[in-house]
Structures are given as C-alpha cells and as structure tokens.
Amino acid sequence: MEKQKTMIEDISRELYDIKNADVARYKTQKGLTPDIVCEISKQKNEPDWMLAHRLKSLEHYNKIKMPAWGPSLDELDMSQIVTYVRPNTDMKNSWNDIPEDIKETFDRLGIPKAEKESLAGVGAQYDSEVVYHNVKQDLLNQGVIYTDMESAVQEHEDIVRELFMKLVPPTDHKFAALHGAVWSGGSFVYVPEGVHVSIPLQSYFRLNAPGAGQFEHTLIVVEKNASLHFIEGCSAPKYNQLNLHAGCVELYVRENAKLRYSTIENWSKNMMNLNTKRASVEKNGTIEWISGTFGSHITMLYPSSMLKGEGAKSEFTGITFASSGQHLDTGTKVFHMAPNTSSTINSRSISKDGGKSIYRSSVTITPKATGSKSSVICESLMLDNESRADTIPVMDIQNDQVDIGHEAKIGRISDEAVFYLMTRGLSEEEAKAMIVRGFVEPIAKELPLEYAVEMNRLITLELEGTIG
Amino acid sequence: MITHAKKIDRMPERTWSWLKVNTADIFLYAPEDKKEESVLIQASDKIEVRKDFTGVTFKTDPSKHLMNEEIESFIEQNSNIRYYIRIPKNHKEEEPIRITLEITDEYNVIGEDIVIEAEENSESTIIVEYRSKGKEEGYHSGRTRVLVHEKACLKLVRAQLFHDEVKHNDILGAQVQKEGKLTMIQAEMGSSGSTAGWNVLLSGEESEVNLDLVYVGEKEKKLDFTSRIEYQAAKTNGQVRARGVLLGKSKKILRDTLDFVSGSKEAKGREEEDVLMLSKNVRNISVPLLFCGEDDVQGEHAASSGRPSDSTLFYLMSRGLSEAEAKKLLAESKFAAILEEMKEEALKEEILSYLRVAIEEGGYMSEGF
Numbered sequence: 001m002e003k004q005k006t007m008i009e010d011i012s013r014e015l016y017d018i019k020n021a022d023v024a025r026y027k028t029q030k031g032l033t034p035d036i037v038c039e040i041s042k043q044k045n046e047p048d049w050m051l052a053h054r055l056k057s058l059e060h061y062n063k064i065k066m067p068a069w070g071p072s073l074d075e076l077d078m079s080q081i082v083t084y085v086r087p088n089t090d091m092k093n094s095w096n097d098i099p100e101d102i103k104e105t106f107d108r109l110g111i112p113k114a115e116k117e118s119l120a121g122v123g124a125q126y127d128s129e130v131v132y133h134n135v136k137q138d139l140l141n142q143g144v145i146y147t148d149m150e151s152a153v154q155e156h157e158d159i160v161r162e163l164f165m166k167l168v169p170p171t172d173h174k175f176a177a178l179h180g181a182v183w184s185g186g187s188f189v190y191v192p193e194g195v196h197v198s199i200p201l202q203s204y205f206r207l208n209a210p211g212a213g214q215f216e217h218t219l220i221v222v223e224k225n226a227s228l229h230f231i232e233g234c235s236a237p238k239y240n241q242l243n244l245h246a247g248c249v250e251l252y253v254r255e256n257a258k259l260r261y262s263t264i265e266n267w268s269k270n271m272m273n274l275n276t277k278r279a280s281v282e283k284n285g286t287i288e289w290i291s292g293t294f295g296s297h298i299t300m301l302y303p304s305s306m307l308k309g310e311g312a313k314s315e316f317t318g319i320t321f322a323s324s325g326q327h328l329d330t331g332t333k334v335f336h337m338a339p340n341t342s343s344t345i346n347s348r349s350i351s352k353d354g355g356k357s358i359y360r361s362s363v364t365i366t367p368k369a370t371g372s373k374s375s376v377i378c379e380s381l382m383l384d385n386e387s388r389a390d391t392i393p394v395m396d397i398q399n400d401q402v403d404i405g406h407e408a409k410i411g412r413i414s415d416e417a418v419f420y421l422m423t424r425g426l427s428e429e430e431a432k433a434m435i436v437r438g439f440v441e442p443i444a445k446e447l448p449l450e451y452a453v454e455m456n457r458l459i460t461l462e463l464e465g466t467i468g
Numbered sequence: 469m470i471t472h473a474k475k476i477d478r479m480p481e482r483t484w485s486w487l488k489v490n491t492a493d494i495f496l497y498a499p500e501d502k503k504e505e506s507v508l509i510q511a512s513d514k515i516e517v518r519k520d521f522t523g524v525t526f527k528t529d530p531s532k533h534l535m536n537e538e539i540e541s542f543i544e545q546n547s548n549i550r551y552y553i554r555i556p557k558n559h560k561e562e563e564p565i566r567i568t569l570e571i572t573d574e575y576n577v578i579g580e581d582i583v584i585e586a587e588e589n590s591e592s593t594i595i596v597e598y599r600s601k602g603k604e605e606g607y608h609s610g611r612t613r614v615l616v617h618e619k620a621c622l623k624l625v626r627a628q629l630f631h632d633e634v635k636h637n638d639i640l641g642a643q644v645q646k647e648g649k650l651t652m653i654q655a656e657m658g659s660s661g662s663t664a665g666w667n668v669l670l671s672g673e674e675s676e677v678n679l680d681l682v683y684v685g686e687k688e689k690k691l692d693f694t695s696r697i698e699y700q701a702a703k704t705n706g707q708v709r710a711r712g713v714l715l716g717k718s719k720k721i722l723r724d725t726l727d728f729v730s731g732s733k734e735a736k737g738r739e740e741e742d743v744l745m746l747s748k749n750v751r752n753i754s755v756p757l758l759f760c761g762e763d764d765v766q767g768e769h770a771a772s773s774g775r776p777s778d779s780t781l782f783y784l785m786s787r788g789l790s791e792a793e794a795k796k797l798l799a800e801s802k803f804a805a806i807l808e809e810m811k812e813e814a815l816k817e818e819i820l821s822y823l824r825v826a827i828e829e830g831g832y833m834s835e836g837f
Contacts, residue, residue, distance in 0.1 A: 390481065394484075403774045409766075409767065
C-alpha cells in the first residue's frame with residue numbers, strides 16, 4: 001500500500017494578489033540604455049557623482065556575463081523590463097495623504113496597523129519610489145536617521161557617498177551592476193553611537209506595475225555600541241509577464257554594535273528575485289539575518305557577512321518554501337576575516353508540487369581568523385517526487401585553529417520519532433503535527449512576532465499519514 | 469611520455485566560481501612505447517585474469533561521470549596496463565586477490581585501465597597497492613571500473629603509497645546490482661599531487677556501498693578528491709567515511725555527493741568527514757553535497773575539522789604523553805576505525821607508518837606542534 005503523506009497547503013496568496021490599476025505618474029521606456037539611466041537620475045535630481053556611478057555600473061552590466069551556476073535566467077529579457085515606475089504620489093508622512101488605492105494596499109498588508117502597534121518607524125515603497133515614511137519623534141531626538149534613499153543622497157550626501165555600493169560594488173556580479181545603474185527607492189538608516197533602537201523599524205516594498213523591475217537600495221549604519229532591529233517585507237500581485245527584483249542591502253555594523261535584519265519575502269510567482277545583501281561587521285559586532293523566502297518564480301539570495309573585526313559574530317536563520325513553479329536558490333556566505341569570529345547557520349527548506357529548493361552556502365575562514373568557530377545546520381523536507389531539495393555548501397578553512405561543524409539532513413520523519421511520541425500519549429496525527437511544527441519552529445521563533453503569526457497562518461498544515 | 473591536461477567539472481551542480489571548487493585539474497600520463505608494465509597479480513586459478521576487454525560491457529559506464537569523451541579516449545588509446553579480472557558466479561575466493569603496480573625509475577609512467585567483475589553470488593577481496601621504488605619522477609593515471617552483480621560481495625582495498633615525486637590521477641567507477649555489496653577502503657598516503665574521483669551507482673534494489681577514505685597531506689601536497697554515490701533503486705544504502713590529517717602547507721579538497729534520484733525509495737545515505745588540521749598553513753576545503761529527487765529517503769552529512777581539543781590533549785598528557793605524542797596518537801586514532809576494516813595487519817601498519825613519517829619529517833614533533 002502506498003504510504004500516506006503529510007500535505008502542506010500552498011501559501012495563500014489571496015491577500016497579495018489584489019492588483020491596483022497601473023496609474024504611474026511616470027515610467028521609463030522598456031529596456032536598459034544610457035538614456036534611460038540618465039532619465040532616472042534626472043527624475044531624482046541627483047548629484048553628478050551618482051549619475052557617473054550609474055553610467056559606470058551600466059558599463060559593467062554590459063560587460064559582465066550571466067552567472068554560470070544556479071537557476072536558469074534565460075527567461076529574463078531586460079529589453080522587456082521597465083526599470084523605473086514613479087507612483088502617482090510624492091513621499092508623505094501621513095497615510096491619509098496617500099492616494100486611496102495605494103493606502104488600501106498597505107492597509108490590507110497590515111502595515112499601518114503594525115506601525116501603530118509594534119514599530120518605531122515605517123517606510124513603504126510602491127513600485128520605484130517610497131510613498132510613505134515616518135519615524136517616532138523620540139528616535140529623531142536621539143539622532144536616529146530613517147529616511148528614503150533619495151532623501152539620504154541629498155541630505156546625508158557625505159555618508160552615502162562614502163558607503164554606497166562599497167560593500168557590494170557594481171563589479172561584484174551582473175545584477176549588482178544592474179542595480180547600480182537603475183536603483184531607486186529603499187531606505188537609509190543611521191543609528192548613532194550608543195543608541196539602542198528597542199522597537200523595530202520596518203520597510204515594506206510593494207511592486208504593482210506589470211513587467212516592471214524594483215531596485216531598491218537599503219543602507220544601514222549602526223554605530224559603536226548601538227543596536228537595531230530592521231524588518232523588510234516585500235510582495236507583489238501575480239501577472240502573466242515577468243517582473244524583476246534586484247535590490248541591494250548594505251549593512252555596516254560597527255564595534256560592539258548589533259543589527260538584526262529580518263526579511264519575509266513573498267513575491268508573486270512571476271517574479272525573478274535576484275537580490276544582494278551584505279554586512280560588514282567590526283570588532284565584537286553582531287549581525288543576525290532572519291530570512292523567510294516564500295514567494296517568487298526564481299530567487300537567488302545569499303545574505304553575506306564579512307566578519308572583519310576580532311570577535312565579530314554572524315547568525316543566519318532561514319526558511320524556504322518552494323512550491324509549484326518555484327526555483328528558490330537561497331543560503332548565505334560568511335567570511336571570517338579576523339581572530340575569534342564566530343558564525344552559525346541554521347536553514348530549513350520545504351519542497352512540494354514540483355518546487356525546487358536549493359540551499360547554497362560558503363563559509364571561508366581566512367589565515368588570520370584564528371580561534372574562529374562556525375556551525376552549519378541545514379535540513380530539507382521533500383513532500384513528493386516531483387520536487388527537489390539540494391544542498392550545496394562549501395567550507396574553505398585556511399588555518400588550523402578553528403572549530404568547524406556542518407550537518408545536513410534530507411528526508412522524512414522517522415517512524416521511531418512518531419512511535420516515541422505516541423508512547424507518551426499523543427495520537428499519531430498529533431505526533432506528526434508536532435514533528436512538522438518542530439521542523440520550522442527554530443526559524444519561526446526567530447521571526448518578529450507579527451511575522452511568526454503570519455507564517456503560521458500562511459502555512460496551513462493538513463496532517464495525514466507520514467511525511468514522505 | 470604522452471600527457472593530457474584538462475580542467476574538468478567535478479561538481480554535480482556548479483557553485484560560485486570564486487570558490488574554485490567547480491573543476492579539477494586532470495593530468496593524464498601514458499608511456500609512448502607501451503613497454504611491458506610493472507605489475508604483479510596474485511589470484512587463484514578460479515579467477516579469470518586477462519589483458520583484453522573483449523565482451524566487457526557496461527550498460528551505464530559508472531566512470532563516465534568523472535570524465536569526458538576526450539579523457540576516455542586518451543585512456544583507451546594510451547594505457548599500458550589493461551587487465552580484466554573476473555570472480556566467477558557463486559565462487560568464494562578465500563584469499564585476497566592482490567594487484568601490485570609499481571613505478572620504478574625504469575618504468576616511471578603507468579597508464580592503468582582495469583575492469584573488475586564480481587559475478588552473481590560471489591565473494592572476494594581485492595587488494596590493490598600502488599607503490600614506487602627509486603626517487604625519480606613518476607606518473608600514474610588510472611581508471612578502474614567495477615561491476616558487482618546480484619548478491620555478490622566485493623571488498624576492494626586500494627592503497628596509494630607512492631613516493632613524493634609521483635603524480636597520481638585516479639578514476640574509479642562502480643556499479644552495484646540487486647543486493648550486491650561493495651566495500652571500498654581507499655588510502656591516499658603518498659604522491660605530491662593526487663587527483664582522485666570515485667563514482668558509485670547503486671543500481672539494484674537493496675544494493676549497498678561503504679566507501680571509506682583515509683588520507684594524509686604534508687609539505688606542499690595538493691589533494692583533490694571527488695566522491696559520489698547515486699542511489700538509483702529502492703532500499704539502497706550508501707555510506708561514506710573520510711578521515712584526514714593535514715600537515716605542512718598541504719591543501720585538500722573533498723567534494724562528496726549523495727544523489728538520491730527518483731525511484732530510490734527508502735534509500736539511506738550518510739557521509740561523514742573528520743579532518744585533523746595540524747599546521748597553521750594547511751587549507752581544508754569540504755564540499756558535502758546532498759541532492760534529492762525522491763521524497764522517501766534519509767540522507768545525512770556531517771563534517772568537522774580543526775585542531776585536537778584542549779580537553780582531549782589535557783587528558784592524554786595527564787596520562788604521561790608529551791603534547792607531541794598525544795597529537796600523534798590522535799592522528800593515528802583518526803585512521804584506526806577505517807583501517808581495522810581492512811583485516812590486513814601489514815598493510816595497515818604500513819599506512820600508519822606513512823602517517824608517522826609525515827608527522828616526524830614535517831618537523832611537527834620538534835615544533836611541539
């Protein structure tokens with residue numbers, strides 16, 4: 001008799017798939033040309049150095065080859081992508097001043113409610129521009145800056161010019177170059193020395209226009225002895241044509257500082273998500289990446305930690321859920337570049353209905369990074385034979401004074417575990433439910449509360465027989 | 469000497485090119501004159517040993533995964549050692565079959581191509597020793613193909629004991645049919661540059677492979693290993709254990725893949741790698757890959773590397789050992805579990821002596837590590 005299998009429902013996308021009419025104030029032509037890049041810069045009234053940066057990035061884009069690894073990107077035709085869509089509003093700091101359809105979208109996504117209840121500041125981007133930004137007065141009083149990137153380029157030019165695309169240079173890879181050429185929107189956060197932002201800040205990125213790209217840039221600096229929790233959410237309705245997301249996140253974590261960067265990515269299944277995230281961590285600083293990847297057609301996303309200062313730490317906690325039509329290639333990179341640095345990686349993935357989930361990582365311990373430690377755990381759950389779950393980790397250890405451990409598992413729940421729980425009084429179904437929830441629990445518990453609730457709502461478990 | 473150099477993909481799925489793990493450098497060697505080889509084969513008269521491959525066919529050649537057509541053609545045209553060895557159906561060979569290939573100053577190039585066929589319900593042990601005499605440069609390129617038929621049981625011990633001036637390239641492909649079992653112990657002890665790949669197809673239900681690897685890296689030695697098990701049928705079981713000691717400025721890479729393809733229901737696989745690093749200048753690259761296209765399987769990887777822990781050293785030193793002796797003992801103990809399986813005391817001792825000499829000559833004793 002065929003074994004029964006646990007069914008895990010697809011994530012409900014009803015909420016995310018509601019489209020608004022595409023009534024942009026301005027759109028560039030489709031494609032990628034120097035004229036389009038100049039036009040984006042002109043629309044933003046940028047300083048000359050930024051225009052020069054964009055044009056240089058475009059040159060790199062045209063020279064750099066497509067990645068020779070990972071999912072096929074053959075479907076991407078840049079001549080069909082609109083790289084800049086200016087929404088029909090300027091940036092406001094009151095939800096009431098935003099056009100009704102855009103406000104309704106963010107209302108449905110629960111952003112204004114979350115702002116009232118649990119956030120210290122919110123940025124909301126709609127297509128290529130931030131339409132809402134607000135931050136609590138007490139943070140402003142402490143010198144915290146939280147604004148959109150365009151304003152930061154104008155108002156904090158010295159910091160932006162020093163740090164913008166220095167961690168992720170446009171030469172890094174083809175889509176970093178693309179981002180450098182057409183970036184738009186995103187957030188800038190500066191937390192001064194010694195300031196602890198105890199309530200999270202959140203930026204939400206919504207792409208509404210069909211056939212468009214979103215290229216937001218997030219730049220965060222957490223100065224010495226300061227701390228911040230930053231949350232990033234993203235979604236888009238589904239269209240029949242390809243959308244592209246090639247954002248870039250650069251995080252500077254100074255001495256003794258701590259930054260937790262949480263992302264719940266729920267793009268529609270026509271989205272190609274080619275995002276780059278990187279953190280530089282100085283002495284005794286800590287970066288924590290919490291990453292949930294649920295949406296998109298194709299994702300290539302590997303948040304990277306450069307542990308540059310002695311005692312710097314990185315923690316990566318990620319969950320990926322790949323269903324029909326999805327090829328989600330996710331993971332992380334850690335570079336131990338100083339003594340006594342440490343990293344932990346904890347990854348879970350679930351594949352079903354032909355979904356393909358790839359865990360890809362690298363841990364590099366340089367000769368200088370003596371006394372460093374790294375622990376990697378990745379587990380994958382396959383729910384049927386049409387799906388795939390692959391793990392591709394690399395560990396490159398270049399000195400002997402290290403403690404490195406790696407564990408990976410693929411498979412089904414053991415009958416022994418179910419039997420054990422049943423001997424403790426649970427029914428078979430309860431036992432299996434407990435084990436499945438246990439599988440995602442290490443990740444769920446790290447999510448911000450509102451997202452943990454959302455994840456539980458998104459992943460409805462219908463337990464029936466064993467996980468096969 | 470005829471040589472052939474090639475970069476060849478050694479990853480089932482490529483990853484970031486800056487990691488430099490996607491390809492291996494393959495150098496193939498063969499003598500120009502194909503002169504009489506330096507090889508010794510000892511087996512009972514029940515075992516068929518011949519030099520031609522007439523009638524030998526593989527439905528799927530398990531070595532193909534590790535090379536391309538160019539390399540295959542080079543091996544077929546240029547090898548000077550070609551042997552087909554057959555263990556007949558229902559035969560139990562009591563004593564190990566011994567194959568010794570020796571590189572000498574006179575015969576310093578070996579192009580080896582060997583096929584081993586363990587027929588249905590047979591039982592045998594084959595010990596292959598790769599040795600060298602003299603101090604001149606030597607070159608070895610080998611391909612071994614193994615076919616384990618239904619319910620056959622083959623234990624294959626391969627010890628690479630070349631001296632430092634020998635370059636070594638090795639490809640082994642094996643196919644195991646229904647309820648067949650292959651136990652393989654591979655010791656990579658010598659050679660200054662060693663590139664080796666092993667690919668095992670578990671094609672029959674309930675077929676099994678245990679692949680054990682021990683290696684030592686010293687001086688400026690470069691070790692490039694690739695191991696892959698493909699689980700093609702239901703209830704197959706494949707395990708890999710790798711134990712290594714790295715010294716000096718040696719560099720090692722091990723790509724280790726467990727690939728569960730569709731249809732491998734209830735298959736089980738485990739790979740574990742444990743590397744003892746005894747010098748600040750070593751480089752250890754581990755690539756433990758898990759590929760899964762079947763839901764009802766269990767696959768696990770575990771890898772660890774580093775120096776001996778302080779608590780272990782403290783314990784051993786409290787029992788009267790010096791720090792250097794304690795570390796030497798720990799290095800030997802890494803190999804012990806695997807070498808026990810060989811049941812060949814003399815060879816086991818010889819392998820351990822390579823490790824001891826590597827540690828002693830490397831100056832790690834005098835350095836106090």
